[in-house]
Amino acid sequence: MSNEAVHWAMDRAPMLRTEKGKPDTTSRHVLQALAEHAHKDGSNAHPSVLRIQYRTGYDRRTVQRALRRLEDAKLISRDGMVQDRIKWQLAMSLTRPASDWEEIERAEEAEREATAARVRKHRQAKRVTDSASVTESDVTDSASVSNALELRYVTDSASVCNARSAALTTNQPSVQPPVTKNSSSPAAQTDAPAPSVAAISPTLAKGGPQQDHYLEAFGAFWLTYPKKKSREEAKKAWVAAIERGADPQHIVDAAQGYARERAGEDPKFTKHPATWLNKGCYDDEPDTLGKPQLRAVSGDGYRPFQLPKNVDYSKGF
Incomplete structure (x- = not known):
């Protein structure tokens, strides 16, 4: 060789x-x-x-x-x-021209440019899609826009609750400043009345066209739901639920009931809002049964059960 x-x-x-x-x-x-x-x-x-x-x-x-x-x-x-x-x-005297190498280099450069163009086009399309999916549709006036933004804040202020009630009565959205999330107890939030869809979305409450106003009432649901996780995923699930025929006010009321059920419970077992919406949990029957508690009879009435002290369990019962 x-x-x-x-x-x-x-x-x-x-x-x-x-x-x-x-x-x-x-x-x-x-x-x-x-x-x-x-x-x-x-x-x-x-x-x-x-x-x-x-x-x-x-x-x-x-x-x-x-x-x-x-x-x-x-x-x-x-x-x-x-x-x-x-x-x-x-015929070792024959050699390939230098243009062969240049042709390969040009093809490689063209492939790199085409790949970069595809990546830029994909990123641009993704930005446009993400922007369209999270942008809330226009409301009837500037006051409604301000109200939809402000109601995202969680608050237990009595003045804000009064403002919500007034908005529900007059069917006109009211504007209130954001309040910090400091709350003395979980029950203070769960016992507050559920915000009305009419206060957030007059168009939806009046039965107007829903296609362009699905996200207007989302603020009321987000304010009520007991677990604030993955807001953007929750928005998509909210729109999907309404497209399936769910009533926005019914979803908000069901979220209020679920918040009362989860009051005082371990939050890690509370469903994420997107999961709760995608599974249609707003149509579940509310849990009306009280939480079970072991009790024992004593001479002075009922009291929570406790293990006896100073008992030798090695001898059996």
Whole structure:
């Protein structure tokens, strides 16, 4: 085997092309197999077709056609016979043009630019989609916009509750400043009356077109629900629930009932708002049963059950 011949076959020999203009990799592989059996000047290459089949993995007809294409391109020529095998001479004077490398570089650069353009287009489309999904639709006036924004804040202030009641009575949204979330007890929030959809979304309350105003009443639900997690996912679930035919006021009332059920419970077992909406929990029957509590009878009435003290349990009962 000659390193010079192998180097020529792998790097410097002209690349044949198929009818579609693609590199003829089959002929290239066969040429490399011939070079492994040639002298350093490219002469005396006489491997059998069977050897080339074993070396390349091609069938006999494929190898013969590749040898014919190489011979037609003047990259190899017949130089006699050796034991019933054709002896080939490699045309190592022929080299591939420098434009082949430049063509590959241009194709690589074009592919990088196309990939970058696809990434930019995808990111731009994602930004537009995200912006459209979280943007609340226009309300009837500027006061309604301010009210929808302010009602996102959780508060137990009596003055704010009075303002909500007035908005419910007059069917006109009122504007109140944001109040901090400091609350003396969980019951103070859960016992507050559920905000009316009419205070947030007069259009929905009056039965107007809902397609453009699904998110107007979302503030009332978010204010009421006992667990504030994944607001954007909750918005999508809210819109999906209304599109399925759920009434916004019914969802808000059910969320108020669920908040009362979860008062004083471990918050990690409270459903996320998106999960609660997607599963249609607003149609569940409220839990009217009290929480079970073990009690024992004593002489002075009922009291919570406690284990007896100073009892030796090793002796059994």
